[in-house]
Amino acid sequence: MSIGRTTANFKTLKYWGKRDKTLNLPTNSSISVTLAQEDLRTLTTAATSSSFEKDNLWLNGKEEGIKGDRTIACLKDLRLLRREMEAADASLPKFSEWPIHIVSENNFPTAAGLASSAAGFAALVVAIAKLYQLPQLMSELSKIARKGSGSACRSLFGGFVAWEMGDLTNGEDSKAVEVAPLSHWPSMKAAILVVSDDKKDTPSTTGMQSTVATSDLFEHRINTVVPKRFEEMKKAILSRDFAAFGEMTMKDSNSFHAVCLDSYPPIFYLNDTSKKIIKLVHALNEQEGKIIAAYTFDAGPNAVIYYDQEHENKVLGLIHKYFHQVSGWEKVSDQVAQFEDLSIPFDTEAYKGVSRIILTQIGSGPQETSESLVSEQGLPK
């Protein structure tokens, strides 16, 4: 039995566009920050036994079975690596031939569009790799997670992670690498405003295909804008330059949503509440005379606002001022008295468009845990 936990990651340099749908090979390299375990995490336990009837998967307590092509592809790759080990060492039990049970739970707000599938596939790969005692490095395993969900490959590392797009058609060089670990910049924090939305977003896989096929601005983004930004953002992270990191994060979020809007038909992920939050962050930075907070939005209206611990009382103070009505502030209730009261005008009704706040920070990536979701009989507890 093996247990793994992984967490969500939020792109600061966006992944948008596939050059190979089946292998999840991207049209550009990307960078993300992996967030802390306690707030947004998937806990996955894998167990194998010759006595199990068949491969099976339980998600949040519900038996799902192993159906999706992407899950099947990950499982196949992991079994192949295990088979190679077994072939080299006859004393090893034949795990690769036994059915596998996977039990997974996440604590993401339901359907909030918070990259739960990335965390899910990362946790699945890590849990099975541990069960199989695979010797491969995380970058190697990230190629398997990538086939499950592109962004999942970056969740195999903590801290700041790059997904190098690679050139090969078989995807063997399209993998995640660590830019810097959590310990390099542990004061990086994030406030996630979960924005309510009345409409269903375009699923990201469909959206990407549409952008690649129809946006006239997309080629310029992936060939010219992103490659330059990729190098510059790595430098900003390595030198812990929040202003540079923040500016690029905001610009790349906007650039990504711009090519979505330039798709035909256009794809909209930002709503009026998202736009208000964007303006609030710019107003804060302008008043401070430097960038102390940076927003990014994935394929949905939720805002992720990065800031450094040193400016927490300002950044959270401003967000608290206008969004104190939403749930999620309990975590910092003893800090509220220190929050600064900045005078930045804002729509005092904007909180109505937000369902909750998640206060979190940079995380250490996949971790083993003693907490198991599987009983001795190999079934969900």
Added chain:
Amino acid sequence: MSIGRTTANFKTLKYWGKRDKTLNLPTNSSISVTLAQEDLRTLTTAATSSSFEKDNLWLNGKEEGIKGDRTIACLKDLRLLRREMEAADASLPKFSEWPIHIVSENNFPTAAGLASSAAGFAALVVAIAKLYQLPQLMSELSKIARKGSGSACRSLFGGFVAWEMGDLTNGEDSKAVEVAPLSHWPSMKAAILVVSDDKKDTPSTTGMQSTVATSDLFEHRINTVVPKRFEEMKKAILSRDFAAFGEMTMKDSNSFHAVCLDSYPPIFYLNDTSKKIIKLVHALNEQEGKIIAAYTFDAGPNAVIYYDQEHENKVLGLIHKYFHQVSGWEKVSDQVAQFEDLSIPFDTEAYKGVSRIILTQIGSGPQETSESLVSEQGLPK
């Protein structure tokens, strides 16, 4: 005394970006449709007399005086042309030396962002050119109107109008030309949904400057996307190919708003209501299996929906179904019974974001009128 009327024009290929702020020289060529007189028009009367005390201007009944640099620049150019005439023919009265009175009225909904300044400067130039009996062709005069407001140059023609960006630094080749007159495609109609908005838009001059200076996608738009589309859109107009014209109109609107969003800080003109209207138009076209309606949005949330008369009962039928509560339908009250009832699902509350509908059609451009706004004494009536 001379009287001119001109109307608004709505860009189908967007003008966004100046290479020269003072001369209003654009970074790309653009195309627009000039709309009909009765719905959105500026009526301007110009009078000159040696007995007037000074140059003066009244706008919608209010004495404004001639203050703005742009108005002064237009007046100077027009006087220069008149002076040349007077120099060549001594029998002509010395209008160029006399004070001028300009009285202007428009019927645009207040501050609705419906290109009223373009119509205003076009009417001013036409009225004074008539008063001065200038022999210059409209394209020549369009260069003067352009200095008032870039888009104004296109309002000097009816029908479909191109603004050729030109190359010269003095702007002498940056002028409007007719693509096709009203008579070429008289069945082109437009429904304008005036969208309410709680925030002040970024003024277009400021917005353009910001996009030119900060958007990473902008250069690609103006150097690659627009030049190709400019030629293709002219062809679509000349062949009365609504599907091609409509698709390019929608794509260019989206491309323009994409580079606004890619600006730093980002500029938003579309709001949630605008986005709903965009989706409705795409849903209609999809159900019909061809493009019979096309939206375009200028620097604000108002939707201009173009369609051909032959599909009026479908297009207006759908808009009426979901926006019948807003004012502006009186004009077609006898037609409502023929409207088709299409079954396209939509947010039935969306009408709350729209203040009125303006039903209009392609127009013939500047026209002389017997209606004068100036009394015999040279003052507003």
